[in-house]
Amino acid sequence: MIERRGIVLDLDDLHDEWPGLLHQANLNVLGLHNWSPEPEIRSKIDAMIRFFESAEGFRLANRLNNLSIGLEFELHAMCWLLPGEYYRRHPHWFRMDESGERTPHDNFCPSSEDALEVVRDHAIRLARKLQPTTGRYYMWQDDNKPWCRCESCRTYSDSDQNLLVMNAILEAVRTVDRHAKLSYLAYMATLESPPAKVRPHEGIFLEIAGPGIHRMNESGARGAAGDELFQQALARNLSIFGTEDAQVLEYWLDVSLQSRWRKPVSKLRFEEAAAARDIAYYRSQGIRSITSFGVFLDESYFQRHGIPPVEAYGRRLE
Ligand SMILES: [Zn+2]
DSSP states (O other): OOSEEEEEEEGGGOOTHHHHHHHHTTOOEEEEEOOOOGGGHHHHHHHHHHHHHSHHHHHHHHHHHHTTOEEEEEEEOHHHHSOGGGGTTOGGGSEEOTTSOEESSSSOOTTOHHHHHHHHHHHHHHHHHSOOSSSEEEEEOSTTOOOOOSTTTTTSOHHHHHHHHHHHHHHHHTTTOTTOEEEEEEOGGGTSSOOSSSOOOTTEEEEEEOHHHHTTTSTTOOOGGGOHHHHHHHHHHHHHHOSTTOEEEEOTTOHHHHTTTOSSOOOOOOOHHHHHHHHHHHHHTTOOEEEEEOTTOOHHHHHHHOSOSHHHHHHHTO
16 A cells, blocks of 8 residues: 555635545645645745634644644745745845846745755745644745845756755755655756756655646646656656655645636546546555645535545545
């Protein structure tokens, strides 16, 4: 059996039916994600914090706990960890773009020790506010955005810059949770080439996004089991990060991707046999932690299309 069997939903997808359905499907991890049109990504994290401080949030957390379902927060967090408001006074903390301009948008300059200090402080704050019950933290870079091209950063690939920042975040989070582990997300620009100059600190684990997102514009896209380029990228990443804690983030239940992130969504097409082949492939690579996005499977989805095939997915992970 796959040890960690999860689904990743957006905060807005939560409703009363979810905990029971996860239990029936024998899933043991619920990840919460801050999907949002770009300007709202940061305020979505604030909304999540408020939710888990509310009575409703407490109730949900308790219910999951009683069902032995872990709760995690899978967040694009960089814009929260280093807010753009600092840009006016400290432009050199921020990313240099290809034309040599500093910009408050998209990640920041990891060569700036002062910027890293602010990121560490905010990471501690976020770890306290949204503490996972599994010890696994996810404070991803800005969604599919470039890293810094300044003189000091430019010889570091996006993968290296991302890992450098994740190492710093982990160090900070471990001051509040000694056994914390932190995801390094291999996705888009960081998928093909793992970090070459920076080494992962103990406690960093590989999280790799499945090929569904990387091949969305290609016809005849195959799943992980039939995608040789993806398999090579996975092998390269596993050789750097190790297999023990490695985690897959798939798209089998992601109706938001199938509907190109527009609501109302059409009915989810869950290709069970293909998912089963992919799962068998991941298992053969020694991966014991598998999750799938299920973003936009919200209450109105249940009303419109009925209960999504989460139990069928769960069975395949057994
Ligand atoms: Zn830089």
